Amino acid sequence: MSEKQPKTIIITGAASGIGFAFAEHLAQAGNRIVIADLRGAEEAAGCLKAAGHQALGVQVDVVSEADVTRMAEAATAAFGGIDGLVNNAGLFTTLALRPFEEIPNQEWMRVMEVNTLGPFNCAKAVLPALRKSGRGRIVNIASTVPIKGPPNMAHYVASKGAVIAFTRSLARELAKDSITVNAIAPGFTLSDGVLQEGLQDRIGANARTAGRCIQRDQVPGDLVAALAYLVGDGAAFVTGQTLAVDGGGVFL
Numbered sequence: 001m002s003e004k005q006p007k008t009i010i011i012t013g014a015a016s017g018i019g020f021a022f023a024e025h026l027a028q029a030g031n032r033i034v035i036a037d038l039r040g041a042e043e044a045a046g047c048l049k050a051a052g053h054q055a056l057g058v059q060v061d062v063v064s065e066a067d068v069t070r071m072a073e074a075a076t077a078a079f080g081g082i083d084g085l086v087n088n089a090g091l092f093t094t095l096a097l098r099p100f101e102e103i104p105n106q107e108w109m110r111v112m113e114v115n116t117l118g119p120f121n122c123a124k125a126v127l128p129a130l131r132k133s134g135r136g137r138i139v140n141i142a143s144t145v146p147i148k149g150p151p152n153m154a155h156y157v158a159s160k161g162a163v164i165a166f167t168r169s170l171a172r173e174l175a176k177d178s179i180t181v182n183a184i185a186p187g188f189t190l191s192d193g194v195l196q197e198g199l200q201d202r203i204g205a206n207a208r209t210a211g212r213c214i215q216r217d218q219v220p221g222d223l224v225a226a227l228a229y230l231v232g233d234g235a236a237f238v239t240g241q242t243l244a245v246d247g248g249g250v251f252l
C-alpha cells in the first residue's frame with residue numbers, strides 16, 4: 001500500500017480551530033475530508049473545495065447517535081467508504097475556570113458527554129466502514145492536562161484522562177480489524193476558540209509556557225504533522241499510544 005494513497009477521513013469539530021487546521025493539512029495531502037461540526041461545517045468544507053480539495057460538510061452534534069449515524073452514511077455515500085476518524089470536537093475553550101466545588105453537576109455532565117460520549121458514539125458509527133477499509137485509523141484528540149493536572153477545570157481534565165484510557169482499550173479491541181487507535185495530547189494551543197474567548201489572557205503568558213522545553217506559544221499548525229503521521233500507512237504498527245505535542249512540556 002502506497003504511503004501516499006489518499007484516505008477518507010472524518011474530523012469532528014473541524015469547522016474551526018485545531019480541527020480546521022487538521023482538515024486543511026490532510027486535504028492538502030490529497031485526502032478526502034469530512035468536516036463534522038455543530039455549526040459551520042458546510043462553509044468550512046466549502047473553503048477546502050474552493051482550494052481544489054475533496055471535502056464534505058455535515059452538521060453534527062457528536063453526542064447524538066442519530067447525527068453521527070447520518071455523518072457516517074453521508075461520508076460513505078459521498079466517498080464510497082471511511083478510512084479514518086479524528087475525534088477532535090470538544091468542550092474546552094468556552095469553559096469557565098473555577099474550583100471544582102463550584103462546577104455545576106450539569107456542566108460536569110455536559111463536558112463528559114461531548115468529550116467522552118462523543119468519541120465513543122463516533123467510533124461506533126464509523127466502525128463497520130473502518131473494518132471494511134482494512135487500514136482504519138482512529139485518532140482521539142486528548143490533552144496534556146491529565147498528565148499535568150492543572151486546577152480549576154476538573155471536569156475537562158477528567159474527560160481528557162478518559163479519552164486516553166478509551167484510546168488504549170479500543171486499540172486492543174480493534175487491532176484484529178487492522179484499525180489503529182491513538183491519541184494526540186496537545187499543550188495549550190492558540191486556537192480560534194481560545195483567542196475568541198480570551199482564554200490565553202485568563203491563563204496568562206507564564207502558565208501557557210511553564211515547564212515547556214520550547215519556550216513559545218503553541219499554534220494549531222504545530223499539531224498537524226503528528227496527525228498526518230498517525231493516519232498515514234507508515235503508522236500501521238503504532239497503536240494505543242498518546243503522542244504529546246506540546247514543545248516538551250510533558251514526557252510520556
Ligand SMILES: NC(=O)c1ccc[n+]([C@@H]2O[C@H](COP(=O)([O-])OP(=O)(O)OC[C@H]3O[C@@H](n4cnc5c(N)ncnc54)[C@H](O)[C@@H]3O)[C@@H](O)[C@H]2O)c1
Pocket residue numbers: 012013014015016017018019036037038039060061062063087088089090091092093094114118141142143144185186187188189190191192193194
Ligand atoms: N486549544 C487548546 O489549548 C487545546 C489543548 C489541548 C487539547 N485541545 C483539544 O483540541 C480540540 C479542539 O480544540 P480547539 O481549541 O480547536 O477548540 P475550539 O473551541 O476552537 O473548536 C472546537 C470545535 O468543536 C465544535 N464542537 C463543540 N461541541 C461539539 C459537538 N457537540 N458536536 C460537534 N462539534 C462540536 C465547535 O463547534 C468547534 O468548531 C478539543 O478536543 C480540545 O479539548 C485543545
